[in-house]
Amino acid sequence: MQASNTARRPRATLVVLAAAAMLAALGLAGWTLYTQGMVAGRQAAVAERGKTVMPFDLERTTHIFEDLPDGGRQQVVADNPADAAQIALIHGHLQEEAAKFQQGDFRDPAAIHGNGMPGLAELQRSYAQIDVAYTELPNGGQLRYTTSDPELVAAVHAWFAAQLHDHGSHAMDHGGH
Secondary structure, eight states: OHHHHHHHHHHHHHHHHHHHHHHHHHHHHHHHHHHHHHHHHHHHHHHHHHTTTOOSOGGGEEEEEEEETTEEEEEEEESSTTOHHHHHHHHHHHHHHHHHHHTTOOHHHHHHHOTTOTTHHHHHHTGGGOEEEEEEETTEEEEEEEOSOHHHHHHHHHHHHHHHHHHGGGEEETTOO
């Protein structure tokens, strides 16, 4: 009798472990769906708030972010290089943003992404240590952020990562992701 109880214990343990693994997998799948819904909801809210700040159409443009050793490069380009209306809107908006950022005015990104956006407080506080230069591109424009302060470089990178996440399908990093 004792031998059969011993033989049953490993089998029962395996059944319990398999059931626990299945429940964990189901829980992870549910959590993944839940968090994906949260991300999609945040991205939709960001896109909606973006309409009040950015004059160009997010569905017809792409934000591109590139971390660089001394800061970063942010581009906004028209998806259709022949879309003169979107390109003109991008040019005007980025020129205005560069001027504001040089004065420490980051209210527009805060209005879109929230005041708690990673890197934002550091950029606002230390704006005089960051050069923000606008360059017109044939299909849009770019802002180049340059600083010699490693903490501000990290703040720019964090700020870019937050924007990349928040803009979702309307953005990519320089590597195409």
